[in-house]
Amino acid sequence: MLHPLFTEEHEQLRRSVRQFVESELAPHAQEWEREGGFPDWVFKRMGDLGFMGVRFPEEYGGQGGDWGHSIVIAEEMARCGSGGVGMAIAVQSEMATPPIFKFGTEAQKQRFLLPAIKGEKIVCLGITEPNAGSDVAGIETTARPDGDGGWVINGRKIFITNGVRADFCVLVTRNDKEAGHHGFSLFLVDTDTPGFEVSRKLDKLGMRSSDTAELVLDDVRVPSEQLLGEQGHGFVEIMWELQGERVIGAAGSIAGGWLVFEKTLAYAKERHAFGRPIGRFQVNRHKFATMATELEAARQLLYDTALAWERGEYPVKQISMVKLYSGLVVNRVMNECLQLWGGMGYATETGIERAWRDSRLLRIGGGTDEIMREIISKTMGL
Amino acid sequence: MNIVVLVKYIPNPEGTPEMGPDHRLKREGVEGALDPGDEHSVEAALQLAGSDGEVTLVTMGPEAAVGALRRGLSMGGHKGVHVLDDSLKGADVLVTARVLAAVVKRQAGFDLVLAGVESTDGYTGTLPMAVAELLDLPNVTFARKVEVADGTLKVERQTEAGYDEVECPLPAVVTVTAGANEPRYPTLKGIMQAKQKPMDTLSVSDLGLSAEDVKATQEVMGLEPVAAKEAGEVIEDPEEAPGRVVEFLTKAKVI
Ligand SMILES: Cc1cc2nc3c(=O)[nH]c(=O)nc-3n(C[C@H](O)[C@H](O)[C@H](O)COP(=O)(O)OP(=O)(O)OC[C@H]3O[C@@H](n4cnc5c(N)ncnc54)[C@H](O)[C@@H]3O)c2cc1C
Numbered sequence: 200m201l202h203p204l205f206t207e208e209h210e211q212l213r214r215s216v217r218q219f220v221e222s223e224l225a226p227h228a229q230e231w232e233r234e235g236g237f238p239d240w241v242f243k244r245m246g247d248l249g250f251m252g253v254r255f256p257e258e259y260g261g262q263g264g265d266w267g268h269s270i271v272i273a274e275e276m277a278r279c280g281s282g283g284v285g286m287a288i289a290v291q292s293e294m295a296t297p298p299i300f301k302f303g304t305e306a307q308k309q310r311f312l313l314p315a316i317k318g319e320k321i322v323c324l325g326i327t328e329p330n331a332g333s334d335v336a337g338i339e340t341t342a343r344p345d346g347d348g349g350w351v352i353n354g355r356k357i358f359i360t361n362g363v364r365a366d367f368c369v370l371v372t373r374n375d376k377e378a379g380h381h382g383f384s385l386f387l388v389d390t391d392t393p394g395f396e397v398s399r400k401l402d403k404l405g406m407r408s409s410d411t412a413e414l415v416l417d418d419v420r421v422p423s424e425q426l427l428g429e430q431g432h433g434f435v436e437i438m439w440e441l442q443g444e445r446v447i448g449a450a451g452s453i454a455g456g457w458l459v460f461e462k463t464l465a466y467a468k469e470r471h472a473f474g475r476p477i478g479r480f481q482v483n484r485h486k487f488a489t490m491a492t493e494l495e496a497a498r499q500l501l502y503d504t505a506l507a508w509e510r511g512e513y514p515v516k517q518i519s520m521v522k523l524y525s526g527l528v529v530n531r532v533m534n535e536c537l538q539l540w541g542g543m544g545y546a547t548e549t550g551i552e553r554a555w556r557d558s559r560l561l562r563i564g565g566g567t568d569e570i571m572r573e574i575i576s577k578t579m580g581l
Numbered sequence: 582m583n584i585v586v587l588v589k590y591i592p593n594p595e596g597t598p599e600m601g602p603d604h605r606l607k608r609e610g611v612e613g614a615l616d617p618g619d620e621h622s623v624e625a626a627l628q629l630a631g632s633d634g635e636v637t638l639v640t641m642g643p644e645a646a647v648g649a650l651r652r653g654l655s656m657g658g659h660k661g662v663h664v665l666d667d668s669l670k671g672a673d674v675l676v677t678a679r680v681l682a683a684v685v686k687r688q689a690g691f692d693l694v695l696a697g698v699e700s701t702d703g704y705t706g707t708l709p710m711a712v713a714e715l716l717d718l719p720n721v722t723f724a725r726k727v728e729v730a731d732g733t734l735k736v737e738r739q740t741e742a743g744y745d746e747v748e749c750p751l752p753a754v755v756t757v758t759a760g761a762n763e764p765r766y767p768t769l770k771g772i773m774q775a776k777q778k779p780m781d782t783l784s785v786s787d788l789g790l791s792a793e794d795v796k797a798t799q800e801v802m803g804l805e806p807v808a809a810k811e812a813g814e815v816i817e818d819p820e821e822a823p824g825r826v827v828e829f830l831t832k833a834k835v836i
Binding site for chain 2: 211214216249253257268
C-alpha cells in the first residue's frame with residue numbers, strides 16, 4: 200500500500216528518476232569516489248530532465264510538485280552508489296534554493312533561483328564557520344552597510360558543500376551584534392565578487408564525491424538587491440531552511456540504508472559458513488529483523504512528517520525526531536551490514552564500506568544528534 | 582505526421598517472469614511496465630511527429646496494460662487506445678495482429694506505424710510484419726534511423742554487417758531497434774499531463790471483429806527449461822591445439 204504522501208504519479212516519477220540514476224550516474228560512481236568529485240554536467244543534466252527543484256512552480260524551473268516528489272528524488276538518488284552526489288544535488292535543489300523561493304524578490308528568483316534549478320549555476324549554502332557550527336547564533340561573519348546602500352561582508356565559512364565550484368552562495372551573516380537573534384541577515388553572493396575566496400578544499404572520511412570548501416570573505420561588497428529576505432530576520436529564515444534540509448537528508452539516508460540492507464540480505468542467503476547460509480544463524484536472522492523494523496519505523500516517521508508539512512503544518516519537533524532517529528538507525532544498519540559481509544564489507548569493491556563511511560555524516564551534518572535532542576527536549580518543559 | 586505506435590505492457594522487465602498453469606506468462610496481478618524496447622519506438626515517433634504531429638499509442642492487454650499507454654503518454658504521446666476484452670486472453674500473434682490492425686485502420690490519416698523489433702517477454706518478433714500484411718502496407722524492419730523527406734520514408738536498416746539504406750512510400754510499418762535513440766525519461770510535468778490526455782478503451786466488437794477472428798490458432802502444449810550449456814573444453818597447450826580443433830570440427834562435420 201502506498202503511504203498517503205504518494206500517488207501513482209509519484210511512483211511513475213520514481214521510475215523515471217531510477218532509470219536515469221542507474222543508467223547515467225551509477226556507472227560513474229566508483230570513478231567519482233576515487234577522484235573525489237563529480238562533473239558539473241550532472242547538475243545541468245538533472246536540470247534539463249526536470250529532476251531539480253521539483254517542488255518549485257514551473258516559472259522558476261520547477262515542476263509544481265510536492266514533498267512526496269522531492270522525497271522520491273532524494274530516495275532514488277541513493278541508488279547512484281556515491282552519497283556525495285545525492286548530497287550535492289540536495290544542497291542545490293532542496294537546501295540552498297528554497298530560501299530564495301520563499302524569501303526572495305522576483306528579480307532574485309529570476310537571477311539566482313531559475314538558473315540554479317536549470318542546473319546552469321551551482322549554488323552553496325554558507326552557515327557553518329570555524330568557530331560556530333551547532334551554535335548558529337555564534338557566527339562571526341559580519342555584514343555592515345557600506346554607506347552607499349550596499350553591504351560589506353567579512354568572515355570565514357567552513358564545511359561548505361559545493362563551495363569549491365559554486366557560482367553563488369546563500370550566505371548567513373550577522374549584521375547587528377547587539378540585536379541578538381534579530382541581528383542576522385541572508386545574502387546572495389556571487390563567488391566571483393572580489394574578496395570572495397575558496398581558501399581550501401577539505402579532505403574527509405565519506406561523501407567523497409562531494410566537494411567541501413572553506414571560504415574566506417574579505418571586504419566582499421554586495422549591493423542591497425542581494426540581501427535575501429528581511430534584514431535582521433536571517434536567523435529565523437535559516438532555521439526554516441534547516442527543517443527542509445533535515446527532511447530531505449533523512450529521505451536520502453533511509454533509502455541508502457534500505458539499499459544496503461537488501462544487498463546484505465541477498466548476500467546472507469548466498470554466503471555459507473559452517474554448512475549453512477550465514478543469514479540462517481539466529482543471531483544474524485534477528486539482526487535482519489531488527490534492522491528492517493527500525494528502517495521501516497524511520498521511513499514511516501519520515502513520510503508522516505513530510506505529509507504533515509505538505510498539509511500545512513510546520514512540524515519542527517517531528518522533523519528533529521526524524522533527523523535524529525534516521526541518523527542513528529542508518530548508522531546502526533550500515534555497521535551491522537558491514538559486519539555481516541565480513542572481509543568483503545571492509546574491501547572497497549562491494550561498496551559497503553563506502554556506504555558505511557558516507558552514513559557517518561548523517562549524525563553530524565544539518566544539525567548533530569545532540570542538537571536534535573536539544574530541540575526535542577525543549578518542547579518538554581525541562 | 583500522424584504516427585501510431587504499437588506498445589506492449591510486459592510483466593516485470595527487470596525480474597524473472599512467472600509462468601502460469603496454462604504455460605503462459607502470468608500477466609495479471611503482477612507488476613509490469615511498458616516494454617523497454619517500445620520506449621525506443623515511442624521516442625522515434627515523438628521525434629518524427631515534431632510539434633505539429635500526433636502520436637497515438639495502441640496496446641492490447643489486460644487492465645494493467647493501460648500502464649504502457651500512460652508511460653508513453655507521459656513521454657509526450659498524444660492519445661492512447663487500449664483494447665481490453667476477456668476473449669483476448671491467450672491471444673496468439675495472428676489474433677493480436679488482427680486486433681491491432683483493426684485499431685490502426687480506425688486512425689484516420691495515419692502516416693506511419695512504429696513498433697519495437699520484438700517484445701521483451703515473448704520474443705516472437707513477428708507481430709509487426711503480420712500487422713503490415715493485414716493492412717497491406719510495406720514493412721521495414723530493424724530501423725536504426727527513421728526519417729521522412731518529401732513524403733518518402735528513409736530508413737537505415739541495421740544488418741549484421743552494417744546497415745542498408747531503404748526507401749519506401751508512406752504509410753508503412755517500421756520496427757525500431759534499441760540503437761535508434763535514447764528514450765526520454767518522463768518528467769513530473771509529463772506524468773501529470775498524461776492524466777488529462779484522451780484514452781479510448783475498445784472491445785473486440787467495437788473493432789468489428791468476430792469471435793472467430795480472435796480465436797487463437799496456436800496452443801502452448803508444454804514448457805521445458807532450456808538445457809544448461811555445458812562447459813566448453815579448454816586446450817592449454819599451443820602445440821596440441823590445432824590438431825584438436827581440426828579433430829573437433831571434423832567430428833562436428835563442419836569440415
Ligand atoms: C561533509 C559536510 C558537509 C557540510 N555541508 C555544510 C554546508 O553545505 N553548509 C553549512 O553551513 N554547513 C555544512 N556542514 C557543517 C555541519 O552542519 C556542521 O558540521 C554541524 O552542524 C556541526 O557543527 P560543528 O562541526 O561545528 O560541530 P560543533 O558545533 O563544534 O560540535 C561538536 C560536538 O559538540 C556537540 N555539541 C554542540 N553543542 C552541544 C550542546 N548544546 N549539547 C550537547 N552537545 C553539543 C555536538 O553535537 C558535537 O558532537 C557540513 C559538514 C560536513 C562534515
